[in-house]
Amino acid sequence: MALTLMKGSEAIAEAAIRAGARFFFGYPITPQTEIPEYMSARMPEVGGCFLQAESEIAAINMVYGAAGTGARVITSSSSPGVSLKQEGISYCAGAQLPCVILNVMRGGPGLGNIQASQADYFQGVKGGGNGDYHLLTYAPSSVQEAIDIMMFAFEKAEKYRMPVLFLADGIIAQMMEPVEMPEMVDYKVDPEKKPWACTGWKPGDDPKKRGVINSIYIDTESLSVHNEELQAIYAEAKKNEQLWECYKTEDAEFIITAFGTVARVVKTAVDELREMGVKVGLFRPISVWPFPYEPLRETVLRDSVKAVLDVEVNEGQMLEDVRLAIEGGKPVEFFGHLGSQFPTTGEIKSKILEMKEGK
Amino acid sequence: MKKMVVLIGNYGSGKTELALNFAFKAAERGERTELIDLDMVNTFFRLTERGRLARLREIRVVSPNYACSGIESLSVPAEVQSAFAMDWDTVIFDVGGDAVGSTALGRYHQDFMELPEGSLEVLNVVNIRRPLAGTVEKILRLQEEMQIHGRLKITGMINNTNLAQMTTDAELRDGYEMIREASEKTGVPVAYTSGKRELLERFLAEGHDPRFIGTPLPIDTYMQRDWDSWVKGLGGPSEQVLFTSAGG
Numbered sequence: 001m002a003l004t005l006m007k008g009s010e011a012i013a014e015a016a017i018r019a020g021a022r023f024f025f026g027y028p029i030t031p032q033t034e035i036p037e038y039m040s041a042r043m044p045e046v047g048g049c050f051l052q053a054e055s056e057i058a059a060i061n062m063v064y065g066a067a068g069t070g071a072r073v074i075t076s077s078s079s080p081g082v083s084l085k086q087e088g089i090s091y092c093a094g095a096q097l098p099c100v101i102l103n104v105m106r107g108g109p110g111l112g113n114i115q116a117s118q119a120d121y122f123q124g125v126k127g128g129g130n131g132d133y134h135l136l137t138y139a140p141s142s143v144q145e146a147i148d149i150m151m152f153a154f155e156k157a158e159k160y161r162m163p164v165l166f167l168a169d170g171i172i173a174q175m176m177e178p179v180e181m182p183e184m185v186d187y188k189v190d191p192e193k194k195p196w197a198c199t200g201w202k203p204g205d206d207p208k209k210r211g212v213i214n215s216i217y218i219d220t221e222s223l224s225v226h227n228e229e230l231q232a233i234y235a236e237a238k239k240n241e242q243l244w245e246c247y248k249t250e251d252a253e254f255i256i257t258a259f260g261t262v263a264r265v266v267k268t269a270v271d272e273l274r275e276m277g278v279k280v281g282l283f284r285p286i287s288v289w290p291f292p293y294e295p296l297r298e299t300v301l302r303d304s305v306k307a308v309l310d311v312e313v314n315e316g317q318m319l320e321d322v323r324l325a326i327e328g329g330k331p332v333e334f335f336g337h338l339g340s341q342f343p344t345t346g347e348i349k350s351k352i353l354e355m356k357e358g359k
Numbered sequence: 360m361k362k363m364v365v366l367i368g369n370y371g372s373g374k375t376e377l378a379l380n381f382a383f384k385a386a387e388r389g390e391r392t393e394l395i396d397l398d399m400v401n402t403f404f405r406l407t408e409r410g411r412l413a414r415l416r417e418i419r420v421v422s423p424n425y426a427c428s429g430i431e432s433l434s435v436p437a438e439v440q441s442a443f444a445m446d447w448d449t450v451i452f453d454v455g456g457d458a459v460g461s462t463a464l465g466r467y468h469q470d471f472m473e474l475p476e477g478s479l480e481v482l483n484v485v486n487i488r489r490p491l492a493g494t495v496e497k498i499l500r501l502q503e504e505m506q507i508h509g510r511l512k513i514t515g516m517i518n519n520t521n522l523a524q525m526t527t528d529a530e531l532r533d534g535y536e537m538i539r540e541a542s543e544k545t546g547v548p549v550a551y552t553s554g555k556r557e558l559l560e561r562f563l564a565e566g567h568d569p570r571f572i573g574t575p576l577p578i579d580t581y582m583q584r585d586w587d588s589w590v591k592g593l594g595g596p597s598e599q600v601l602f603t604s605a606g607g
Contacts, residue, residue: 005488005522007371014490030402113429114402174403175586176371178488178522242604261586268589286601295602345589 003178008143008168009034011179012102013042015150016074020187021100022048023073025062027055027081030114031170032104035076046184056081060088060101067097068213070189070197072154076102078170079120080111083128089163090129094215096196096230098157100150101135102166104173107340115340116170118260121317124167125289132227134234135165136241137289139259143177145286151182158194160237167288169313171261171342238290248274249281249299254352257283257296257322258311262343266311269348279304280352288318293325300326307331307355311343360478363442363450363471365464366517367505368484369492370456373519375406377484377553378453379413380578386416390448393419393441396426399433399463400455409581435463443470454509457491457501461509468510481509482550484517485541487534498541515550515573516542524587526555531562539571549573555580 006014013035016024024039036052043050049066053059059075066073077085082103092099105120107113122128124137136156140146146168153164191199198211217223245263248270249255258266263284273280283299285292300308308330310319316334323332335351337343364381366374378394385392394413396406406413407422414420421441423433442450454460464471471479483502485492492498506513520534531554542549549571554562556577563575 003488003522003525004490004493005371005486006490010490115429171586175584175590176523177590178525240604243601244603245601264586265589290604292602292604295604342585 003180005176006143006179006181007034007176008146008172008174009104010038011143011181012146012150012166012168012173013038014181015147016100017042017046017048018182018184019151019154020072020185021074021154022046023063023066023071024048024050024075025053025059025066025073026075026077027053027059029078029081031106031116032076032078032102032173034173035102035104056084057088060085060092063099063101064088064092064095064097064213067092067099068095068198068211070191070194070199072187074100074102076104078104078106079108079117082120082123086123086129089135090131090133091215092163093129093133093135094131095213096161097163097213098154098161100153100157100164100166102168105167105169113340114170116261116342117314117340118167118169118262118312119314119317120167121288121312121314124165125291125321133230134237134289135163136160136237136287137165137167138243138286139167139288140172140286141260141263141284143172143175144179146172147179147181149286151185154187156241160233161196162233162237167260169261241287242290242292242295243286244292244295245282245284245286246299247282247284249283251304252279252281253304253306254278254280254309254355255283255300255305256280256309256311256348256352257285257318259285259288259318262311262313265343265345266348269345269352272345273349273352278352278356285318291321291325293321296322296325297327297329301329305330307333309351309355310334311348312336313340313342314338360475361447361450363452363474363479365452365454365479365481365511366484367454367461367464367481367509367513368456369486369489369501370401371489372456372484372486372492373521373553374456374484375404375453376578376580376582377517377519378406378451379409379581380553380576382413382418382449382451383416385449386418391446393421393445393447393450395439395442395450395452396420396422397435397439397452397463398455398460399423399435400460404582404584406453412581435466439467440470443467458504458508461505464509464511471511479514480550481511481514482517483513483515483547484519485534485538487520487537488522488530495537495540495544498537499544502541502545502547513547515548517550517576518552518572519554521554526558528558528561530554531558532565535562535567535571539568542571551576553578
């Protein structure tokens with residue numbers, strides 16, 4: 001298949017359409033405005049709906065409504081906008097609505113800046129909205145990977161009836177890379193497969209088939225039952241949906257953990273360190289919820305491994321999960337930047353060399 | 360006579376790279392050169408980011424107000440008028456992508472119309488590997504929209520087909536075929552074919568019809584991104600080994 005030169009934003013938007021998304025609700029915000037822009041031109045071509053909402057809050061609630069009909073629905077925003085969406089995301093999780101939410105992370109807190117960041121890891125994987133809920137959360141590290149994940153994101157969302165969150169960043173959204181775009185999926189709402197969806201009920205129909213999309217359970221008993229059901233689903237997702245990459249970890253003395261775009265910088269640093277004779281490897285969680293705790297633990301607890309370095313563009317958010325996985329089994333150090341500057345391969349190499357020399 | 364080159368085209372077609380190449384070559388010939396960053400639609404990857412390289416060559420750079428300051432609301436500076444009011448040998452306009460970006464040109468319609476016959480080139484930069492320029496129909500539609508929004512008639516096309524780091528011989532060749540068809544349909548000539556020197560030389564050696572090649576323009580890359588130094592695997596389907604807890 002021919003390669004196309006695509007900007008991350010365009011590629012993610014096109015992949016969503018090819019995966020069957022026919023509703024986009026959003027509001028512009030840098031660095032992801034190209035996503036709604038692309039959707040505004042492309043959705044009408046495929047008989048879909050692009051709607052620029054009056055706010056991010058309105059957009060996520062439109063997602064709630066449209067997802068309730070069983071359609072494939074997507075919204076996108078960047079950090080401050082995703083903060084605004086949190087109430088709606090919690091409602092979607094509570095009402096068990098499959099949908100896809102894109103967060104093209106930028107610097108924070110507050111308005112922060114418009115450059116790439118990874119500081120919404122906590123918001124994405126530890127909640128953000130209220131209640132005991134999780135989102136299937138993926139952190140792509142290339143434009144192609146963002147496309148590939150999008151192609152199964154809706155299926156996963158529907159399988160578990162939970163929203164999927166993309167933790168991308170401004171670099172993925174803005175960078176242009178040659179990509180292979182998959183064929184269009186032919187998706188139609190099938191009431192048999194989605195008996196919960198509101199696909200049309202009229203008086204006289206079986207009352208049991210009446211879809212109700214709701215996240216309120218007034219009495220303690222039924223809320224408890226509902227939450228237990230959710231937790232059972234999350235347990236299943238934790239078991240089945242961990243996704244990660246190991247790069248040159250087999251004989252490594254040092255393991256670097258990193259997600260998203262930063263992992264690509266790390267990969268280059270790993271290659272350059274290997275050329276210098278330093279045995280180093282990368283462990284890259286692709287699903288950050290569920291986090292691949294056990295695989296990371298196994299990788300790090302090998303005898304060859306002396307220490308772990310976690311690299312992120314934040315204060316060390318995934319670091320907490322890395323430490324939970326390793327449970328003190330090996331020393332863990334952190335290297336990161338806070339102002340949206342990306343770590344360079346040189347900085348990562350220096351840090352590893354320092355660790356090697358025992359500084 | 361003052362020569363003006365206006366570069367318009369699809370997002371990511373390579374307008375800024377070409378603007379820098381045109382300007383640097385003009386400066387090398389000793390021409391008094393001005394570069395106008397008229398991209399009012401995209402915050403990132405603008406000509407102004409390479410302003411220092413231009414100024415080192417004694418090229419004057421005009422940028423939108425607040426460009427490259429991390430602020431997203433840009434405005435057109437009055438200084439753009441210097442393109443018309445002052446005495447230059449060459450002025451190059453680097454305009455924002457698509458029809459929306461071309462709108463910024465409309466403001467200078469009167470000034471462009473008053474230029475002497477033959478001094479203005481309006482060039483549509485085409486990269487057929489970009490999705491919105493991937494077919495003849497799309498190229499023609501985009502060209503038409505940009506002419507309407509920019510209030511300028513396109514005088515030539517540039518075949519700048521590439522796949523960034525993954526560009527092969529097929530890119531210019533496929534671009535040639537498609538742009539030739541677009542040119543035949545519209546009567547708009549192919550003014551230039553541009554690419555990395557070695558790719559361009561191989562393309563020229565293939566013996567295509569020179570009427571649809573125009574002037575060959577070997578280009579240097581100035582718009583490298585930070586990530587060009589650390590992006591491995593280039594793009595496209597990757598060979599990385601992934602693991603999943605479901606075992607497949």
